[in-house]
Amino acid sequence: MNCGSFAEMSQIQHHIPEHVLAAYASGNLPFEFSLVVAAHVSMCLECRASLEAHQAIGGQLLESIPDMGISDGLKSDVMALLDAPEKAAPVYSRSGIYPGPIMEALKGAQPKWKALGGGVRQSILSHEPTGSVRLLHIPPGMAVPDHGHNGLELTLVLQGSFSDEAGSFGPGDVEVADDDVEHTPIAGDGLPCICLAATDAPLRFRSFLPRMLQPLFRI
Numbered sequence: 001m002n003c004g005s006f007a008e009m010s011q012i013q014h015h016i017p018e019h020v021l022a023a024y025a026s027g028n029l030p031f032e033f034s035l036v037v038a039a040h041v042s043m044c045l046e047c048r049a050s051l052e053a054h055q056a057i058g059g060q061l062l063e064s065i066p067d068m069g070i071s072d073g074l075k076s077d078v079m080a081l082l083d084a085p086e087k088a089a090p091v092y093s094r095s096g097i098y099p100g101p102i103m104e105a106l107k108g109a110q111p112k113w114k115a116l117g118g119g120v121r122q123s124i125l126s127h128e129p130t131g132s133v134r135l136l137h138i139p140p141g142m143a144v145p146d147h148g149h150n151g152l153e154l155t156l157v158l159q160g161s162f163s164d165e166a167g168s169f170g171p172g173d174v175e176v177a178d179d180d181v182e183h184t185p186i187a188g189d190g191l192p193c194i195c196l197a198a199t200d201a202p203l204r205f206r207s208f209l210p211r212m213l214q215p216l217f218r219i
Helices: 006-010 018-025 031-041 045-064 072-083 100-105 208-217
Strands: 114-117 120-128 131-138 147-149 153-159 162-164 167-169 174-177 193-199 203-205
Touching: 018 031, 018 045, 031 045, 031 100, 031 120, 031 131, 031 153, 031 193, 100 120
Parallel strands: none
Antiparallel strands: 114 120, 120 131, 131 193, 147 203, 153 174, 153 193, 162 167
């Protein structure tokens, strides 16, 4: 796991909720949200410690489960798999503002940006019926159209900042928005705001034009 600088990690104010960390530790979090958690944890000492605590608890629970007998056939199949040659998986390290987990999703390449209008760009990393995850590049001072949510959205800031009704978010911060949240994120001054955003349902836009373009942009 690749870490951001200590200065970056020490400035993080908005973290992954405990129940989301617990779901990630148990393997019950969809890929889209898992990517946001993995990227944040690689930048945040506090959430990394919490995650390790959840994993330790999970290990203790597994050890407390009574042993179960297995068939000879199943044992043979498992041993055969263990003996099979293993292909080494590529290891991706941090590249610029992108933590290792994001570089893995990008397969080591740089994002392929597509314009959304107004200088805003996106690079979709995954888009499935169960959810989507994308990188967003928002120019300084630009506002994302006012919207609500039909499910959960996790947004991790990688560069720059944005602010909305919930506060201000800088590098390493995660905003958690559910179907009770309606907001208008605005990118801060300075560097463009680059975020990793995961959703499990389409956004709910107020304005007609964003709603009309929504299927095209897959948001």
